[in-house]
Amino acid sequence: MSSSPARLDDEALRASRQDGTYPRPQLVRPDWADLTGTWSFAFDDADEGLAERWFASPDFGRSIQVPFPFESEASGIHDTGFHPVVWYSRELTADDLAAAGFGADRRLHVHFGAVDYRAQVWLDGVHLGAHEGGHTPFSFDVTDVVGASTGAGAERATHTLVVRVEDDPFDVSQPRGKQDWRLEPHSIWYHRTSGIWQPVWLESTSDVFVTLVHATPDVPGGTIALRLDLNRRPAADADVRLDVVVSFEGEQLASQTMRALDVTTALVVALPLQTNGQAYEELLWSPEHPRLLDVRVTVRADDAVVDEVYSYLGLRSAAVAGGHFLLNDRPYYVRSVLNQGYWPESHLAAPSPAALKREAELIKELGFNATRVHQKFEDPRFLYWADVLGLLVWAETPGAFEFSPRAVARLSAEWTAVIERDLSHPCIVTWVPLNESWGVQHIAHDERMQAYARSLVSLTRALDPSRPVVSNDGWEHVDSDILSIHDYEWSGEVLRARYLDQDACNAVLGGFGPAGRRMLLDGQKVGDRPVMVTEFGGISYASKAVPDDAWGYSKATSSEDFVDRLEAVVGAVAASSFVAGFCYTQLVDTLQETNGLLADDRTPKAPLETLRAVITRTGPAGH
Incomplete structure (x- = not known):
């Protein structure tokens, strides 16, 4: 088995103009080899593979299509x-290595987008390393193994890559989100996603190369703070320099060169065009105008180019003030939809790169300007399309279900890694480390759980002070920049009265909320924080075959009834003079949850233009 070359064309070297197939869209190199496709596969229910050294001579009797969970x-x-x-096992061929650009004086790397939950990796029987965390990327430098196996007297045409994965379905200290711990899906939980579920690929680099490009814009200052990481600190006597060029639609906006003295180089790039206060908005990113700036980073060692990577960014700010969510320092009414990121044929893995693009397009076509990716760290290629198409994203952890030192350590580690991965995406405007007290079920009474929730907020702000943070979406807030409420009341009249104005909202937030949970802990006050209803609706209407266990928070009997109920609840929340935005539950039917605006095959349950009219009528001028 061999892969065809995956070299990006010249247009795609502008990272803002990719086709959506590259697995790491904000750190692009032109040569790479896609390793997805047919792999060998085996269950190891008796857990005997390690003792029997399956990694040394894999003889697996089944085939699997990677990156789809078994x-x-x-x-x-x-x-x-x-x-x-x-x-898992796959042969790496000479064609694979050539497609990745591997050759003399090059290093070869194998990358994994995500493997749920714990992985060990071997190449030609040599242990490369291990990784824990079911939603975060990792990689290994395999040059020395390939070099040893292809050296004099030891040439081989192929190399054997082996992956062992552990994913204990009963371990509720793992961040698992909506993955069920029972054999069959029940209530709001779904089939599991185990093993490799995001792309695997090869690429080659020089000895010194870029591992990270972070961009944090300063809109009022007209600058970009860049963090550029190398794989290692340059030698003291080496002259390693980083050339940065920022452009928009092919026109250069700024360039800067700095000598790299350590692993991390921080620099501030000024954008002269932004000094014109009457024209500075022409480069800003928003859902209405999703303008992206391209970034090229060139690494030179003694004037020779040793690495070149391509990235992009969006000039925008996200903040809160005066009871509003602010985008680019202006009040912005958030029309969001809850998105589980689940497909019936492929579970948490997208069925294709094109499906990720279509998901973002559908959300926009329905009239939403935002989505809350629920209980999942989404594939970076979806975030790319959200950046390109102009879709705000609330990024949320897949929750663990227990509170324990192990659960705290695991979720904190994955959360840190995902913020590191996704910090530069302009689409992400809010971080959500906890949802509905999952993993901290007794936070109202347990000071340890309160401390944990506060620590996650502080950790998030330490890693990224540029975005709002919601401590615990739905209720029992300890330190949230946005006060979010989950409310599945089906009556439009009740909802309208509940959120009519500031006094009504204060009454909800001042005591036990709609779900019977305390809304604010530690004697907090609403103050000038914005209030949003971030889960509501949930109207069940099975437009196709009805599952035996189909459910929602209320039920419609026809497409017309569905639209009437949708208008009632959406219109009620939007009529509030105080609520700063909403998130409707949910985008797509997911197994027994038949409360989507779309069926599980992504077809709308009413004419799309009708649904769009309901959504876009929201947001009074006062917002």
Whole structure:
């Protein structure tokens, strides 16, 4: 098996103009080899593979389509049973290495987008390393292994990559989100997503190369704070320089060169065009005008180019003040939809790169300007399309279900890694480390859980002070920049009265909320923080075959009834003179949850233009 070259064309070297297939859209190199496709596969229910050294001579009897979880139909396995240990194997051919640009004086790397939950990796029987965390990327430098196996007297045409994955379905200290711990999905939980579920690919680099490009814009200052990481500190006597060029639609806006003296180089790039206060908005990013600036970073060692990467950014700010969410320092009414990021044929893995683009397009076509990706760290290629198309994103952790030192350590580590991965996406405007007290079920009474929630907020602000943070979406807030409320009341009249004005909202937030949970802990006051209803609706209407366990928070009997109910609840929340935005539940039917605006095949349950009219009528001028 071999892969065809995946070299990006010249247009795609502008990172803002990719086709959506590259797995790491904000750190692009032109040569890479896609390793998705058919791999060998085996269950290891007796957990005997390590002792029997399966990694040394894999003889797996089944095939699987990577990157689809074995539980899914798209994988070709489609076994939803409990299998806590699985193995994968794939041959890397000379064509794969050539497609990745590997050759003399180059380093070869194998990258994994995400493997749920704990992975160990071998190449030609040599242990490369391990990674824990089901939603975060990792990679290994395999140059020395490939070099040793292809050296004099030891040439081989292919190299064997082996991956062992552990994913204990009963371990509720793992950040797992909506993945069910029971054999079959129940209530609001879904089939599991185990093993490799995001792309695997090869690329080559020089000895010194860029590992991270972070961009934090300062809109009032007309500058961009860049953090550029190298794989290692340059030698003291080495002259390693970083050339940065920022452009928009092919026109250069700024350039800067700095010598790299350490792993991290920080620099501030000024954009002269932004000094014109009457024209500075012409480069800003927003859902209405999703303008992206391209960034090219060139690494030179003694004047020779040793690495070049391509990235992009959006000039925008996200903040809160005076009871409003602010985008680019202006009040912005948030029309959001809850998105589970789940497909019936492939579970949490997208069925194709094109499906990620279509998901963002559908959200926009429905009239929303934002989405809350629920209980999932989404594939970076979806975030790319949100950046390109102009879609605000609330990024949320997949929750653990227990409170323990292990659960705290695991979620904190994954959260840190995802902020590091996604910090430069302009689409992300809010961080949500906890949802509905998952993993901190007794936070109202347990000071340890309160301290944990506060610590996650502080950790988030330490890593990224440029965005609002919601401590615990829905209720029991300890330190939130946005006060979010989950309310599945079905009556439009009740909702309208509940959120009519500031006094009504204060009454909700001042005591036990709609779900019977305390809204504000530690004697907090609303103050000038914006209030949003970030889960509501949930109207069940099965437009296709009705599952036996279909449910929602209220039920419609026809498409017309569905639209009437939708108008009632959306119109009620939007009529508030105080609520700064909303998030409707939900975008798509997901297994037994038949409360989507779309069926699970992404077809609308009423004419799309009708649904759009309901959504876009929201947001009074006062917002």
